[in-house]
Amino acid sequence: MSEPKSPGEHRLSARPELAGALEPVFEQLRARGGRITWPRVAILEALVEGPHHATIERLEARLRVTAPEVHETTLYRTLAALEELGVIYHLHLGHGPSVWHLADTRHEHLVCSSCGAIVEVDPGDFDGLRASIAEQYGFILDTHHFVNQGLCAVCATDQH
Amino acid sequence: MSEPKSPGEHRLSARPELAGALEPVFEQLRARGGRITWPRVAILEALVEGPHHATIERLEARLRVTAPEVHETTLYRTLAALEELGVIYHLHLGHGPSVWHLADTRHEHLVCSSCGAIVEVDPGDFDGLRASIAEQYGFILDTHHFVNQGLCAVCATDQH
DNA sequence: ATCCCTGCAAAATATTTGCACTGAT
DNA sequence: ATCAGTGCAAATATTTTGCAGGGAT
Numbered sequence: 028m029s030e031p032k033s034p035g036e037h038r039l040s041a042r043p044e045l046a047g048a049l050e051p052v053f054e055q056l057r058a059r060g061g062r063i064t065w066p067r068v069a070i071l072e073a074l075v076e077g078p079h080h081a082t083i084e085r086l087e088a089r090l091r092v093t094a095p096e097v098h099e100t101t102l103y104r105t106l107a108a109l110e111e112l113g114v115i116y117h118l119h120l121g122h123g124p125s126v127w128h129l130a131d132t133r134h135e136h137l138v139c140s141s142c143g144a145i146v147e148v149d150p151g152d153f154d155g156l157r158a159s160i161a162e163q164y165g166f167i168l169d170t171h172h173f174v175n176q177g178l179c180a181v182c183a184t185d186q187h
Numbered sequence: 188m189s190e191p192k193s194p195g196e197h198r199l200s201a202r203p204e205l206a207g208a209l210e211p212v213f214e215q216l217r218a219r220g221g222r223i224t225w226p227r228v229a230i231l232e233a234l235v236e237g238p239h240h241a242t243i244e245r246l247e248a249r250l251r252v253t254a255p256e257v258h259e260t261t262l263y264r265t266l267a268a269l270e271e272l273g274v275i276y277h278l279h280l281g282h283g284p285s286v287w288h289l290a291d292t293r294h295e296h297l298v299c300s301s302c303g304a305i306v307e308v309d310p311g312d313f314d315g316l317r318a319s320i321a322e323q324y325g326f327i328l329d330t331h332h333f334v335n336q337g338l339c340a341v342c343a344t345d346q347h
Numbered sequence: 348a349t350c351c352c353t354g355c356a357a358a359a360t361a362t363t364t365g366c367a368c369t370g371a372t
Numbered sequence: 373a374t375c376a377g378t379g380c381a382a383a384t385a386t387t388t389t390g391c392a393g394g395g396a397t
Binding site: 060061066096100104105108 | 375376377378379380
Binding site: 119121122125137139140146148149152153155156159160163164165166167168169172174175176177178179180183184 | 279281282285297299300306308309312313315316319320323324325326327328329332334335336337338339340343344
């Protein structure tokens with residue numbers, strides 16, 4: 028092995044432009060006693076590039092290209108560890124597999140049950156509902172984990 | 188076998204008081220060309236007795252008692268077939284396994300992410316949100332499939 | 348009599364765990 | 373030097389599928 032692969036040196040070499048987006052994550056990770064390893068860098072890269080809402084499957088496919096040496100098990104364990112640390116989170120878009128996000132890009136989701144389209148909406152839209160539910164039931168909605176299914180504008184029009 | 192087990196004769200023998208709730212389902216099933224079999228009767232019985240929101244696991248446990256001869260495979264296939272026919276439906280309460288309902292008992296759900304409590308709420312509470320989302324995004328929310336996570340009144344108080 | 352539904356076995360998927368080694372700090 | 377993180381193998385859990393027989397209509 029002529030090439031040392033210390034993350035400290037090679038970090039983000041595949042996508043230097045992502046360094047900006049990930050640096051805060053690394054800092055937070057380090058601050059909490061986490062270690063910056065090559066697999067973690069590769070996984071976080073896979074998470075921030077391309078469309079977010081990355082499924083495990085999508086991340087695996089991406090890693091097969093960018094870092095085939097990263098084992099599937101590591102992906103599961105790393106996602107769980109990073110979520111535990113609060114730097115990423117996952118949610119379920121109704122049925123189907125869960126999707127993963129960087130924790131700094133939370134938003135509300137609408138999922139089209141017909142075509143699968145994901146519409147991101149203004150969190151403020153939910154304020155009224157949140158207040159009403161809190162008042163009537165004492166239930167504090169966590170709208171970040173909301174998954175709202177229905178028909179997107181296109182599919183609604185097609186079916187009317 | 189001295190005991191014939193034709194569903195037509197022995198239907199609901201275990202829980203005759205459930206006949207009323209299930210008769211419309213059987214009619215609908217028959218009307219669509221479906222057949223009333225003993226496993227289906229047992230599965231529907233398991234579905235309507237006890238708390239609804241039945242998970243596959245719960246149904247299996249119940250069937251192990253009431254109809255141990257019903258194979259797990261049959262449970263999956265039957266649930267899928269009955270959903271196809273529109274007499275039952277399932278939804279996902281956030282993470283965890285999906286739950287199954289009779290189609291005639293739809294309601295909105297709030298799921299406590301801390302203790303797992305399920306709060307059923309007035310569908311009218313969502314009217315404002317539904318209108319707002321439709322207006323702004325052209326997205327038709329299907330509030331039956333809504334899964335709303337958060338903290339129930341008890342857990343919210345404990346954590347405050 | 349037809350063919351939908353079922354049981355059984357086996358396969359396919361998805362996720363988790365034990366263990367010893369490696370490498371980030 | 374420590375111990376968190378990893379690879380690998382195997383175990384678990386969950387759901388699906390092929391096929392032949394049985395029963396509801």
